Amino acid sequence: MNYEFLLCEIENKIATVMINRPPVNPLNTAVFQELSQIMSELEQSDEVHAIILTGNGEKAFVAGADINEMVNLDTVGIMDMNLTSRKAFSKIENLTKPVIAAINGLALGGGLELALACDLRIASEKAKFAFPEVGLGIIPGGGGTQRLQKIVGQGIAKELLYFGEMFTAERALQLQIVNKVVALEELLPAAKEWAEKLAQKPPVALRMVKLAVNSGSNVDLESGLTIETSCFGNAFATEDRKEGLQAFIEKRKPTFIGR
Incomplete structure (x- = not known):
């Protein structure tokens, strides 16, 4: 660059x-x-x-x-x-x-x-x-x-x-x-x-948090909650969600892969 x-x-x-x-x-x-x-x-x-x-x-x-x-x-x-x-x-x-x-x-x-x-x-x-x-x-x-x-x-x-x-x-x-x-x-x-x-955080989850906060700040509460639900679903669908929850159960540090 x-x-x-x-x-x-x-x-x-x-x-x-x-x-x-x-x-x-x-x-x-x-x-x-x-x-x-x-x-x-x-x-x-x-x-x-x-x-x-x-x-x-x-x-x-x-x-x-x-x-x-x-x-x-x-x-x-x-x-x-x-x-x-x-x-x-x-x-x-x-x-x-x-x-x-x-x-x-x-x-x-x-x-x-x-x-x-x-x-x-x-x-x-x-x-x-x-x-x-x-x-x-x-x-x-x-x-x-x-x-x-x-x-x-x-x-x-x-x-x-x-x-x-x-x-x-x-x-x-x-x-x-x-x-x-x-x-x-x-x-x-x-x-x-x-x-x-x-x-070190899971990239998709960070992206969804940012999208939910930024988009939600410009709409009414109910619309913001709808945006949050969509972002929550997108984060939950990732491999990193599986790894994060499993690592929590196994009491170990998660290894995120960004998808």
Whole structure:
């Protein structure tokens, strides 16, 4: 996999994808396209069971969209860029494998939207967050107004979106925007520890959990329960279900084969 703005390393069934546009790793159309492509490739790879997404350097995870590209676009051009970003973020959100955001520094605007599209988020204690778009005369266009409110509720979402003020990793943890905060030097080890645990889980069951949660969040309770039942049935039909239950009865560690 050769990319201009992404670095990727695969080890022990874990892919670590790094956005590589230092010093602050801004997102442009090319990065969005590369993110869509690499996630498709990793989804198809039998060597990958979990993915970590991070930014290059200590300064930024992603400090927003590339203003230098945006300032020269007309309405048609910016809508094309927006659709490209939406495709990338939706690809990550709906990937059949778990994605962990390791937030090493600034996660602003599109960078925070990218993190919100991931399944789990671990932040460095030095990380800072904001949706500054309103101060630029625009609004978040990569899902920020929608994904944020599902996590923090409408009132807090409007506060963060209206004022656009920077907030710390600790507040992000309090608001459940991130799952965990660690020292910078512990960030990737912590993300890899989680990824290693996920890589040992039965892949189909993980996929069905993700599908049930993601799809169920957009419908009423009864519809969500119907989705869950379908996902439950799909997981129960696997060889890994037989192995998991038998291992439990025999009091041994299961050996999952991914089908």
